[in-house]
Amino acid sequence: MSNAGASELVARLEAICGAEHVLVHPHDLATYRSDGLAHLRETPVAAVLPDTAEQVQQVVQACFEAEVPWVARGSGTGLSGGALPISDGVLIVLARMRRILSVSLEDSEVVVEPGVTNLAVSRAVSPTHFYPPDPSSQIVCSIGGNVAENSGGAHCFKYGFTTNYVTGLEVVLTDGTMVELHRDAPGYDLLGAFVGSEGTLGVATKITLRVIPVPESVRTLIAFFDDTVAAGEAVSEIVSAGIVPGAIEMMDKLSIKASEEATGAGYRLDAGAALLVELDGPDDKCTARLQHVTDICSKAGSIDVRVAKSEAERALIWRARKAAFAAMGRLAPAYFVQDGVIPRTRLAEVLRQIDSLAAEYNLQVANVFHAGDGNLHPLICYDAGREGEAERAEELSGLIIKTCVDAGGSITGEHGVGVDKKAYMPSMFSEADLETFQRLRCAFDPHGLANPGKVMPTPRLCGEVPGPYREHPLERAGVAERF
Amino acid sequence: MASELWPETYEQAAAGLGAASAEHQAVRIHGAGTKFEWGGLGIEPDVELHTTALDEVLEHNVGDLTAVLQAGVPLARVHEQVAAAGQMLSLDPPLGHGDAQDATVGGVIATADSGPLRHRYGAARDLVVGMTVALSDGTIAKSGGKVIKNVAGYDIAKLFSGAFGTLGAILEVSVRLHSAPPDTATAVGSTDDPVVLGSAAQQLSMAPLELEALDVAWRGDRGEVLAQLGGPGAPERADRVAAIMHEAELEAAEISDNDAEIWSRQRAGQRSARAAVLRVATRPSLLAEVVRATRAAGGSLVGRAALGLSWIELAPDQVSAVRERLGASAVAVLLDMPAGARDQLEPWDAQDGAALELMRRIKMRFDPAGACNPGVFVGGI
Numbered sequence: 059m060s061n062a063g064a065s066e067l068v069a070r071l072e073a074i075c076g077a078e079h080v081l082v083h084p085h086d087l088a089t090y091r092s093d094g095l096a097h098l099r100e101t102p103v104a105a106v107l108p109d110t111a112e113q114v115q116q117v118v119q120a121c122f123e124a125e126v127p128w129v130a131r132g133s134g135t136g137l138s139g140g141a142l143p144i145s146d147g148v149l150i151v152l153a154r155m156r157r158i159l160s161v162s163l164e165d166s167e168v169v170v171e172p173g174v175t176n177l178a179v180s181r182a183v184s185p186t187h188f189y190p191p192d193p194s195s196q197i198v199c200s201i202g203g204n205v206a207e208n209s210g211g212a213h214c215f216k217y218g219f220t221t222n223y224v225t226g227l228e229v230v231l232t233d234g235t236m237v238e239l240h241r242d243a244p245g246y247d248l249l250g251a252f253v254g255s256e257g258t259l260g261v262a263t264k265i266t267l268r269v270i271p272v273p274e275s276v277r278t279l280i281a282f283f284d285d286t287v288a289a290g291e292a293v294s295e296i297v298s299a300g301i302v303p304g305a306i307e308m309m310d311k312l313s314i315k316a317s318e319e320a321t322g323a324g325y326r327l328d329a330g331a332a333l334l335v336e337l338d339g340p341d342d343k344c345t346a347r348l349q350h351v352t353d354i355c356s357k358a359g360s361i362d363v364r365v366a367k368s369e370a371e372r373a374l375i376w377r378a379r380k381a382a383f384a385a386m387g388r389l390a391p392a393y394f395v396q397d398g399v400i401p402r403t404r405l406a407e408v409l410r411q412i413d414s415l416a417a418e419y420n421l422q423v424a425n426v427f428h429a430g431d432g433n434l435h436p437l438i439c440y441d442a443g444r445e446g447e448a449e450r451a452e453e454l455s456g457l458i459i460k461t462c463v464d465a466g467g468s469i470t471g472e473h474g475v476g477v478d479k480k481a482y483m484p485s486m487f488s489e490a491d492l493e494t495f496q497r498l499r500c501a502f503d504p505h506g507l508a509n510p511g512k513v514m515p516t517p518r519l520c521g522e523v524p525g526p527y528r529e530h531p532l533e534r535a536g537v538a539e540r541f
Numbered sequence: 542m543a544s545e546l547w548p549e550t551y552e553q554a555a556a557g558l559g560a561a562s563a564e565h566q567a568v569r570i571h572g573a574g575t576k577f578e579w580g581g582l583g584i585e586p587d588v589e590l591h592t593t594a595l596d597e598v599l600e601h602n603v604g605d606l607t608a609v610l611q612a613g614v615p616l617a618r619v620h621e622q623v624a625a626a627g628q629m630l631s632l633d634p635p636l637g638h639g640d641a642q643d644a645t646v647g648g649v650i651a652t653a654d655s656g657p658l659r660h661r662y663g664a665a666r667d668l669v670v671g672m673t674v675a676l677s678d679g680t681i682a683k684s685g686g687k688v689i690k691n692v693a694g695y696d697i698a699k700l701f702s703g704a705f706g707t708l709g710a711i712l713e714v715s716v717r718l719h720s721a722p723p724d725t726a727t728a729v730g731s732t733d734d735p736v737v738l739g740s741a742a743q744q745l746s747m748a749p750l751e752l753e754a755l756d757v758a759w760r761g762d763r764g765e766v767l768a769q770l771g772g773p774g775a776p777e778r779a780d781r782v783a784a785i786m787h788e789a790e791l792e793a794a795e796i797s798d799n800d801a802e803i804w805s806r807q808r809a810g811q812r813s814a815r816a817a818v819l820r821v822a823t824r825p826s827l828l829a830e831v832v833r834a835t836r837a838a839g840g841s842l843v844g845r846a847a848l849g850l851s852w853i854e855l856a857p858d859q860v861s862a863v864r865e866r867l868g869a870s871a872v873a874v875l876l877d878m879p880a881g882a883r884d885q886l887e888p889w890d891a892q893d894g895a896a897l898e899l900m901r902r903i904k905m906r907f908d909p910a911g912a913c914n915p916g917v918f919v920g921g922i
Contacts, residue, residue: 164743164826166847186747208692215689221696222667237895242822242850244874244889245919246708246900247653250666250699254692271749294604300627300720300772339751346773399688403604431690432605468691475693486686486693494674494682495695497906501899513694 059126059146064103067124071106071148074116079107079154090149093134093141094195095478102129102143107151111171111228111236111263114150118261119234121148127507130261132173132200135193136207137395138476140256140512147510150261152202158182159264167225169266172202176209179267187269190217193472194380205262208254210472212305212379215430216338217270219472221253226266229259232503236263251498256474257509259502273338276304277348278366280375281355282329286310286425289331290405292358293429296335297402299354301347303430304338310409312389312424313382313437320385323378326362333360333429334379382426383437389422390439392448394455397479398462399471402432411461412436419454421447433471434462460485475513483515496520543569543586547594551673551681551712554590558710559679561588562912568677569914570706572613572648575637579652579876580705581888583916590710592647598622599713600687606718607670607687612647612711619646629721631662635808647711653703656808657754657769660845662719665702671715672698676708677912687715700903706914707922708907722771725753726779727800730791731765735836738764739829741789742846746825748785750778756807757851759832759842766791766846767803810843811852811876817886818854818877819863823870825849834866857882864890889919 059067071080081087082104091099103126108114121128127147134141143149155171161182162168168179168189176196179189192211193199199209204220205227225241227249237260239249252259283289289308296303309317309325309332318325325332335351337344348365355363366372386393400408409425416423422439436458440451459469459482469475469482483492492514500520502508511517548554561568566587573593592613600609603626610619619630633656634649636642644654650665662668671685674697684697701711732738742757745768754769766786770778776798783794797803812818821831828844831851835842840855840863853863857879864873875888892900897920904911904922916922 162824162826163747165824165849166746167824208696210690210692218663218667219690219692221699222663231895231899235895235898237899238893239896240822240872242848243872243892243896245892245896246903247666247699247703248896248899248903250696250702254696271747273751274749297606297720298604300722302720340749340774340778342774342777343751343772399686399690401602401605401607401688403602428690432688433690466686467688468686468693470693471688471690472692479693483694487683490680491682491684491694494676494680494684494697494907498695498697498700498903501902501906504902 059103063124067120067126068104070120071104071117074120075106075108075113079109081105090131090134090143090151093131093139094137095139095142095476098139098142098477100143100145102145102147102149105149105151107154109154114261114263115230115234115236117150118230118232121507122233127510129509130202130206130257132203133175133198135195135199136203136474136476137397138470138474138478140207140474140476141203142477144511152200163187166268166270167266168269169264170201172200172262172265174201175199176201176204179269183269186272188272189223189267189269191220191223201265201267202262205253205265206255206257207474212307212428215306215428216302216304221250223268224249224253224265225268227252227262228264229262231260232505232507256476256513258499258513260508273304275341275344276336276338277344278334278336278372278375279348279352279363281333281335281360281363282326283331283333283360285330286409287406288359289333290429292333292355292360294403295354295358296351297430299350301350303335305334305336306430307334307379308332308427308429309379309382310425312422313426316385316388316424317378317382319388320381321378323374325378329361334375386424386437386439389424391441391443393440394438394451396434396436396438396455396458397470397473398434398459398467400432400434400462400465400467402429404465405432408461408465412458415454415457419450421451421454431471432467456482477512480513480515543589545589545591547591549594551675554595554710554712555675555679555681557588557590558675558677558912562677562910565910566912567915568912570710572645573615573637573641573643575641575644576648576652576654578878578883579888580917581921582884583914592645592710595712601626603628607689607715608718609687609713609715610646611713612645614646615643616646616649617642623718624721627721628718630668630716631658631719632656632665632668633658633808635812638812638814646714650702650714651704651706651711657756657804657845660752660754660847666699668716669698669702669714670717672701672711673713674701675710675712677908677910681712685715689717705918707904707918709913722753722775724775724798725769725771725800726775726796726798727767727769727803728779728782728786728794728796729765729767729803730783730786730794731763732791733763735764735829735832737790738766738832741766741786741791742828743826744785744789745782746847750782754804755846757828757844757846758807758810759835764832767807769800769804807843810841810854813854813877815879816854817857817860817875817879817882818852819860819873819875821851821853821867821871821873823849823867827870831867831871834863837866838863857886860886892919
């Protein structure tokens with residue numbers, strides 16, 4: 059982008075949002091250079107912080123007219139680089155749009171702006187209701203980002219994902235058109251296509267969410283096992299018994315060690331695996347199932363089952379689980395987080411494969427995972443100070459993902475593809491599959507302006523359908539080939 | 542006379558679709574044909590592409606609670622097969638008219654049909670975790686996968702769910718299953734006041750009961766609220782439900798633990814062989830108004846109270862009046878129509894211009910030749 063073009067666009071953005079809400083100096087842009095995938099950084103031409111949907115629309119319109127690509131960003135907690143800026147583009151930061159527009163409990167519905175945090179939605183409807191998808195960053199992560207990533211969390215095995223709770227969206231398309239999408243409106247499920255599209259189809263400016271009644275009772279237990287195989291056995295038994303826990307989380311020996319050292323929550327350091335099971339629902343149903351789960355864990359060889367007797371004990375059990383990622387700093391200076399999914403019945407086998415790969419690469423891999431839905435979060439620890447170790451860790455990370463795909467799983471369960479996993483897309487999808495994805499993207503964004511370079515493994519352009527062929531500026535510059 | 546194709550492989554289906562499209566022919570994608578009356582009249586097809594020879598349950602992964610199904614498998618067969626393992630596919634729409642109860646998996650998903658279990662388990666789009674489709678240029682493409690949690694790639698399966706076959710043919714789906722509760726119990730309360738009906742349903746939807754289903758029905762001058770419970774302690778919790786019903790001024794709350802017939806009747810209320818069926822989506826709190834509109838039109842209704850979805854059975858000449866009365870607070874789709882009345886009523890409510898434009902662009906990208914079910918969908922797509 060030329061300097062003259064850039065300053066013209068910046069002037070226009072300033073006219074729309076006010077000069078104080080358009081950042082262009084590298085110092086001011088430092089915060090926005092990366093998201094939760096912190097080792098990737100890029101400085102955009104400008105970061106703009108609109109305050110209203112109308113301003114977002116005008117900003118997008120200005121980018122469209124200037125043929126400048128853009129990336130939308132919520133709180134920047136994403137772990138796949140979905141909100142990584144592009145160097146010749148604009149970053150649209152939605153953090154100022156954090157109004158809760160309406161709450162209607164009789165319709166089980168909340169309408170919010172995209173910058174509202176995940177936790178704020180539950181707070182807005184408490185104490186009677188809550189919003190189930192709960193990524194571990196829920197204190198800060200934004201609903202707009204959750205919509206883009208189709209975020210999950212510890213409770214999604216029972217309650218589902220963001221896509222199951224979004225019932226309406228106001229979206230600004232890349233040409234500046236504003237469109238309203240509703241869950242049961244006649245026509246294509248554009249809402250379903252938009253949620254989880256990682257910011258590549260447009261930007262949501264208003265989001266309607268379904269909320270549900272807070273369960274009457276919550277019972278939490280932690281069971282310790284000699285190894286993850288025995289704990290995995292308990293998970294299978296619980297699920298086969300028709301029990302759907304609100305959450306069912308597993309940690310292996312390494313992650314227990316790190317978390318226990320960080321929190322002092324009382325986890326057993328002699329255990330090879332910890333299984334956290336939370337049952338929620340009507341009181342009598344919970345009580346009956348708590349006993350059932352306790353029995354199953356004992357039968358599967360648990361060396362110790364502890365049931366939380368108070369809210370404080372429950373909080374302590376959760377504290378260690380939630381601290382698991384951050385606590386890894388105690389084991390190694392850096393780590394890669396993976397987000398692979400496997401069919402749950404393949405758990406023992408895949409964990410064995412991960413162990414043997416880790417031994418082969420002489421690296422430590424800690425495992426923390428959402429056991430109910432087979433979503434693994436292997437943490438591949440490394441020291442970038444040691445020659446070649448970061449590269450080896452990255453290679454190991456790729457092999458772990460391949461192991462998940464080979465077991466019939468997925469490269470990502472909740473973090474998204476972003477830039478982090480786009481190279482793995484061909485391991486799951488054929489060229490025909492990818493080309494079909496591109497059809498959807500082109501229908502929404504024929505000029506490739508929304509978050510280009512994300513999700514798809516190689517840059518693709520959209521052919522005009524129908525009509526005469528027109529050369530795209532990127533194609534002219536030899537950056538991308540026509541799809 | 543249309544030519545008929547009965548592909549037995551995905552390649553044959555894609556090739557058949559591709560060849561017809563190359564010849565600028567119109568293709569109708571044909572499951573069991575239990576919902577042919579739905580959607581616009583469309584263009585008389587040159588080719589009928591049947592999916593019923595693609596009728597294998599490819600996988601039932603009991604431990605993973607998933608299944609992989611070909612599009613032409615009758616839904617009833619899936620229910621039967623997974624029930625043997627104590628599981629269910631929580632997709633329970635009416636399976637057809639009268640004796641023909643052979644709706645296929647592909648047809649149910651393509652029309653986004655659903656039943657009472659949508660209350661707890663979501664619609665078809667929420668249960669499908671992966672899909673393979675054939676496009677009109679002969680492409681075979683898949684999205685999603687076989688695991689219940691997966692955010693890799695675009696959710697093409699949602700786009701095809703409810704697309705009425707206008708983007709291509711669904712060939713195969715992977716679905717999430719659930720454990721079937723061994724015991725269920727249903728509480729039914731009744732009233733002759735639409736306001737009492739609406740408020741009782743609302744109170745139940747706001748209580749932490751983990752209902753399997755929460756339906757309403759209105760026939761003649763009386764309505765019912767029906768709440769199903771499942772799992773341990775279901776009968777005891779049904780007593781609690783009955784107490785809430787009583788407090789909400791419903792009469793004669795009855796509890797049945799042999800409730801299959803009750804729910805079968807609710808499902809049947811979504812179809813009509815003689816009259817029209819208008820499916821209406823509103824805010825749940827507008828239920829009383831939808832019931833009043835139904836009563837004024839001399840119709841009957843079944844609905845998912847907490848989801849704001851109602852199926853109104855009524856005479857075709859009353860359809861416009863109900864639509865007008867509900868106005869902008871509702872979106873409506875006309876489903877069943879008696880033969881002869883079909884060409885006089887538009888099945889789809891008008892759509893927001895920008896959304897419709899986007900839908901046209903999607904159609905152009907997926908089916909540029911316009912071969913797939915042309916004319917049956919919203920805005921003449």
